[in-house]
Amino acid sequence: MNSITELASPIAVDVYRQRRERVLAALRAQGGGIAVVPTAPEVMRNRDADYAYRHDSYFYYLTGFTEPEATLVLNASAKSGEPSTLIFCREKNVERETWEGFRFGPEAAREAFGFDAAFPIDSLDEEMPRLLADQPALHYALGTSESRDAQVRRWLDAVRAKSRSGVRAPTQARDLLPLLDEMRLVKDDHELSIMRRAASISAEAHRRAMRACKPGMREYEIEAELLYTFRRHGAQAPAYGSIVAAGANACVLHYPAGNAIAHDGDLILIDAACELDGYASDITRTFPANGRFTPAQRELYDIVLAAQHAAADATRAGVSFDAPHQAALNVLSQGLLDTGILDKTKFGTVDDVLAQRAYSRFYMHRTGHWLGMDVHDAGEYREADGPLDDQGAKPWRTLAAGNVVTIEPGLYVRASADVPERFWNIGIRIEDDAVVTANGCELITREVPVEADEIEALMRESNSN
Incomplete structure (x- = not known):
């Protein structure tokens, strides 16, 4: 792939954007909050060879994005002018692209796939406590990944550590998958x-x-x-x-x-x-x-x-x-x-x-x-x-x-x-x-x-x- 224009037609991008809007509308009807949808991890096959990579279906359904090391965040409580759709993905890296092929990088991914904002995936743990502060609920695939659950607990602990400053952590954790399952049916x-x-x-x-x-x-x-x-x-x-x-x-x-x-x-x-x-x-x-x-x-x-x-x-x-x-x-x-x-x-x-x-x-x-x-x-x-x-x-x-x-x-x-x-x-x-x-x-x-x-x-x- 030589440029972001080779991604897909604008119609396809609109399809994914409309799906994200449907999820946001449903979450707003439930009182708002933050939804987190990661893609699938890369998996080692043996020694230093990976299995052929395949994205997570839920993530792809909402993004059309096929690169590994990416996470979609939807903010259903965003105020006017604030981003409600955010992508975290790998940064551009010319050396790694020599070995592994083209990477969009955050800004090109935002433009090509129609997100409101984009960040490097390495900043996810830093940004999530900020995004979760004073949110009513956190929506994600509860209990499907021990490592993801542990990561979420670290985010929530970081928010709770600021409680003396008047910052509150979400009081509810809700399973996002039933909503996405019904959409996908x-x-x-x-x-x-x-x-x-x-x-x-x-x-x-x-x-x-x-x-x-x-x-x-x-x-x-x-x-x-x-x-x-x-x-x-x-x-x-x-x-x-x-x-x-x-x-x-x-x-x-x-x-x-x-x-x-x-x-x-x-x-x-x-x-x-x-x-x-x-x-x-x-x-x-x-x-x-x-x-x-x-x-x-x-x-x-x-x-x-x-x-x-x-x-x-x-x-x-x-x-x-x-x-x-x-x-x-x-x-x-x-x-x-x-x-x-x-x-x-x-x-x-x-x-x-x-x-x-x-x-x-x-x-x-x-x-x-x-x-x-x-x-x-x-x-x-x-x-x-x-x-x-x-x-x-x-x-x-x-x-x-x-x-x-x-x-x-x-x-x-x-x-x-x-x-x-x-x-x-x-x-x-x-x-x-x-x-x-x-x-x-x-x-x-x-x-x-x-x-x-x-x-x-x-x-x-x-x-x-």
């Missing part, structure tokens, strides 16, 4: 634009992996096709550790891509997607290594796909977050009975399967989660208030337009004497990303085939070239 147009692009890149990576896959390949070779595609199209990194599981490995939910060989007749389960400009995508596809589903594989695949269709049909604004999961469970449970994987003499109906949770042996996760800056994104799944259910849990929250969720049913059948042998060691999951709308949902990852016939056609086309 509903995506704006800027966010959805990035997420659609991330979804498109990830879909292309899955298509490439399907085309490249042949019996005899190792899992890590297939993973390489994914990683190449992510970076080739501008994604900064995978959104999470890629799962590439051949054969029985697909029955391990968080199996990392290893060195197992994809044999003729195996299914390959890939759960992998990229992160683009701070936003995750999340796709899972399951396909035959040789390009042809066996009858047993196809039977289970069609059940999982029907469950995903049912869950997608149940996803819309105004319904319970749990509704898509229940829709998928009904289809999966019926399928387990129809295939004989569950014994009808023991579980006669779908209601019996659901009541006894007999499906959980073969389907042990939920059908979706929030998606956004984090692959398992911020936000509560249950309401803060309301009557408790039979298990003592609070009610599920209601989906709203602009929420983004995954829809990912699956079946995982390990070898077992009480299961028909033709289904042994088959693991299938199908996952897409869905933007909730008023009347349904938009599946933004369907550029990669999902119907079994379409998958086979794509793989045949590749093999014929």
